[in-house]
Amino acid sequence: DAMVIQNPRYQVTQFGKPVTLSCSQTLNHNVMYWYQQKSSQAPKLLFHYYDKDFNNEADTPDNFQSRRPNTSFCFLDIRSPGLGDAAMYLCATSSDRALNQPQHFGDGTRLSIL
Amino acid sequence: KNQVEQSPQSLIILEGKNCTLQCNYTVSPFSNLRWYKQDTGRGPVSLTIMTFSENTKSNGRYTATLDADTKQSSLHITASQLSDSASYICVVSAGNRDDKIIFGKGTRLHILP
Numbered sequence: 001d002a003m004v005i006q007n008p009r010y011q012v013t014q015f016g017k018p019v020t021l022s023c024s025q026t027l028n029h030n031v032m033y034w035y036q037q038k039s040s041q042a043p044k045l046l047f048h049y050y051d052k053d054f055n056n057e058a059d060t061p062d063n064f065q066s067r068r069p070n071t072s073f074c075f076l077d078i079r080s081p082g083l084g085d086a087a088m089y090l091c092a093t094s095s096d097r098a099l100n101q102p103q104h105f106g107d108g109t110r111l112s113i114l
Numbered sequence: 115k116n117q118v119e120q121s122p123q124s125l126i127i128l129e130g131k132n133c134t135l136q137c138n139y140t141v142s143p144f145s146n147l148r149w150y151k152q153d154t155g156r157g158p159v160s161l162t163i164m165t166f167s168e169n170t171k172s173n174g175r176y177t178a179t180l181d182a183d184t185k186q187s188s189l190h191i192t193a194s195q196l197s198d199s200a201s202y203i204c205v206v207s208a209g210n211r212d213d214k215i216i217f218g219k220g221t222r223l224h225i226l227p
Contacts, residue, residue: 004157042118042203042217043158090157102148103215105157 003027004106006091012112013081021076021109023091032074033103034066035090043090049074078111086113116141118206118218126224131194135221137187137204145207149178149189152201152220161189161202191223199225 005024013019023032030051035043047056049068063085065077078085088110092103121136139147146165150158162171162178164187170179175192191198201220208214 006157040219040222042219044217045215092157102160102163103158105150105159107155107157110155 004091004093004104006089006106006109008109009107010110010112012114014114015083016080019078019081019111021078021089021091021111023074023076023106024072025091025093025104026072027093027095027104028071029093029095029104030071031094031096031101032068033092033094034064034074034076035092036085037088037090037108046076081111081113083113086111116206116208116214116216118204118216120202120204120218120221122221123219124222124224126226127194129194129196129225129227133191133194133223135189135191135202135204135223137189137206137218139185139187139204139206139216139218141185141206141208141216143209144182144185145209147178147180147187147207148205149176149187150203150205152203154200158203194225196225196227199223 003026007022033048034046037043046060063079067075088108090108091106094101094103118139127133148163149161152158161173161176164171164180166182177190180187201222203220204218206216
């Protein structure tokens with residue numbers, strides 16, 4: 001009964017080769033988030049969608065883009081991955097952007113760059 | 115600057131013992147504070163959420179406290195189990211709808227049999 005599902009769990013790509021990570025949710029939540037988490041560090045917010053409204057963090061590299069074709073799905077595209085982009089990528093949802101709503105996280109996709 | 119500091123960075127205790135993890139924050143205006151448990155290779159799972167008016171909240175063997183005056187929170191784990199081995203992340207939300215969610219770096223807890 002997983003509620004936030006990320007595929008794949010592990011992704012290996014080559015330096016500079018575009019890669020797409022996917023996230024789906026069964027919660028019908030309005031808000032979806034993408035975080036980057038490196039080893040022993042806090043998750044870093046890349047961007048979030050409130051419904052179809054896209055919100056980019058100021059320090060998110062242009063190399064990272066996102067798509068949300070419908071409520072249930074959200075994609076993270078990395079156009080030209082560099083070695084520094086190797087990390088765990090976490091997708092999360094919440095019912096509303098109001099900050100007292102809990103976030104529900106997926107189990108992440110661990111991205112390795114060769 | 116909005117910051118969330120957690121201590122200790124890591125902790126090792128024997129199974130069955132209690133422990134307390136600390137979270138100090140400099141976040142304004144404060145909205146709420148959450149504790150998450152993150153197992154290795156998994157996403158964070160919410161344990162507790164506390165708003166300004168709440169000073170304690172329990173979830174089974176986990177009890178979180180909040181002192182909004184001193185901007186401190188603690189997570190107390192009672193009668194630890196091997197499955198409690200994980201990272202515990204303190205997250206503080208600032209302001210209202212469009213404002214920030216600030217993550218601490220977490221405390222890595224190891225429970226030894």
